Amino acid sequence: MRALSNCLTALAVIGGIAIGSSEVATSRTSAESAAKRRSAVAFDYLVLFNPDSVVDVVDRVVPGKGREFTNLWRTRQFEYCWLRSMTHRYVDFSVITEDALMYTANAMHVLMTPSQKRELLDAYLNLTPWPDTSAALRQLRESRVRVITLANFSPSMLRSNAEHAGLRSLFDDLVSTDANQSYKPDPRAYQLGVDRLQLPKDEIVFAAFGGWDAAGAKSFGYPTVWVNRSHQVSEELDAQPDLTVSDLNGLVDFVLGVSAAGRSTRKTTPADARGRRFGFVRAER
Numbered sequence: 001m002r003a004l005s006n007c008l009t010a011l012a013v014i015g016g017i018a019i020g021s022s023e024v025a026t027s028r029t030s031a032e033s034a035a036k037r038r039s040a041v042a043f044d045y046l047v048l049f050n051p052d053s054v055v056d057v058v059d060r061v062v063p064g065k066g067r068e069f070t071n072l073w074r075t076r077q078f079e080y081c082w083l084r085s086m087t088h089r090y091v092d093f094s095v096i097t098e099d100a101l102m103y104t105a106n107a108m109h110v111l112m113t114p115s116q117k118r119e120l121l122d123a124y125l126n127l128t129p130w131p132d133t134s135a136a137l138r139q140l141r142e143s144r145v146r147v148i149t150l151a152n153f154s155p156s157m158l159r160s161n162a163e164h165a166g167l168r169s170l171f172d173d174l175v176s177t178d179a180n181q182s183y184k185p186d187p188r189a190y191q192l193g194v195d196r197l198q199l200p201k202d203e204i205v206f207a208a209f210g211g212w213d214a215a216g217a218k219s220f221g222y223p224t225v226w227v228n229r230s231h232q233v234s235e236e237l238d239a240q241p242d243l244t245v246s247d248l249n250g251l252v253d254f255v256l257g258v259s260a261a262g263r264s265t266r267k268t269t270p271a272d273a274r275g276r277r278f279g280f281v282r283a284e285r
Contacts, residue, residue, distance in 0.1 A: 037257035185216025
């Protein structure tokens with residue numbers, strides 16, 4: 001029952017992420033954690049790629065209902081992950097995405113042609129990177145920080161998005177939880193980062209898009225940064241991230257061990273300016 005309760009709590013959060021919220025989570029960090037430079041970052045993919053980039057594609061197929069359709073589709077994606085994980089009926093995320101799409105179409109009484117179905121599924125292979133993604137990945141690589149993904153997306157979904165965006169060379173590895181047929185927040189999923197990097201947990205920062213994922217990673221033992229792009233309220237899951245930020249500038253500073261004084265005197269970069277232009281202002285800590 002406790003596992004089910006946690007899953008339902010997390011599902012409610014995902015629904016909120018899809019819809020958006022006006023409340024801003026408070027940034028949190030410990031001085032000790034922030035001052036230490038880490039060796040690697042494991043990214044959830046949606047920290048780097050905007051899931052809402054599918055909305056325009058959906059709206060072409062379902063005019064005027066793109067947001068509603070996308071919200072339900074995304075909610076079912078995550079719900080099916082957790083239900084299949086709990087019942088030990090694993091399929092990879094590309095299959096879950098298709099199953100969730102069919103459920104959504106049926107629930108909303110939408111008749112799709114085969115080509116329309118293919119167009120919608122392909123939208124998850126060509127997500128748009130967030131405006132600060134490329135600059136942040138390059139800065140981490142130039143700082144000799146190892147960069148991997150640790151995502152529920154299938155291997156083919158990870159590869160397609162990275163290659164389409166021209167970012168593949170900026171990753172040391174694209175790690176999918178498909179490697180051991182698990183889904184986050186299962187501890188087995190987070191263990192894949194340790195296994196792939198061959199580093200202790202304390203040397204790997206996990207970058208989460210969802211509050212539920214931040215709680216899962218922190219419970220596993222990773223130093224955790226919640227990149228709360230949607231300004232969600234904090235989770236009540238007995239595990240808080242080390243830091244909550246609204247963009248990748250704060251994450252990079254945390255990984256590199258930049259102090260508060262260093263941040264206050266840090267020179268504005270083109271990436272910072274682009275971030276403010278798109279509304280991603282660095283959170284003060």
